[in-house]
Amino acid sequence: MKIDILTLFPESFAPFRESIISRAQKAGTIEINITNIRDFSRDKHKKCDDAPFGGGAGMLMSVQPIYDAVKSVLTKNSKVIFPTPAGKVYTSKIAQNLAKQEHLIFICGHYEGIDERLIQLFDAEELSIGDYVLTGGEIPAMVIVDSLLRFVPGVLSEGSLSEESFSNGLLEYPQYTRPQVFEGLAVPEVLVSGNHAEIAKWRKQASIEKTKKNRPDLLKGGEHED
């Protein structure tokens, strides 16, 4: 899979030079290119913002540099994503679908955002990472890219995804590691029993309890009610 990220702040993407995502790039499983939108500005001062028609607070990103930056990487197999608080709320399901794409292009907004015609022209999918407003699209693009790459075959080791939160409509069960007693708190007995059937039963129930407590909305369908 190939990912192009268009941004005014390429240095923000330093986290992609670390850990699992860095290894996946080195192994050739994924390719991530970061492009500075400012390099495409035809303004003699490389200006990349402009006042919105109709007035109002703040500036918008200029249309031309973004348009040319997208055109420079666009192919017939590209899908353009615009992270925005005005988008559809991003979920694990959307991540799984995006992971099947051949080429994704992310436009990182800044200031008050981008000209609506860019969304129309590139048929961009508008995705929000939650009901709050960040200063720019760099962190949202990182959130989306990081989470979808986990579904690209070869990025994670086999089996890592099967019991993760959301994989079966539930949050993950509580996990423990050594020591068996820490600060007076003991690991649930069943987890050290060696009885795999009992462990699986405990985990399913603990998953349901955690989901009930933290995300009761996920249980709405009733499928996991005990």
Ligand SMILES: C[S@@+](CC[C@H](N)C(=O)[O-])C[C@H]1O[C@@H](n2cnc3c(N)ncnc32)[C@H](O)[C@@H]1O
């Ligand atoms: C200050 S925000 C602009 C907010 C915009 N004027 C609005 O009210 O919807 C600047 C940029 O940050 C990004 N952004 C901010 N919050 C976001 C969120 N919750 N999800 C995805 N992108 C977000 C978008 O790219 C946006 O264009």
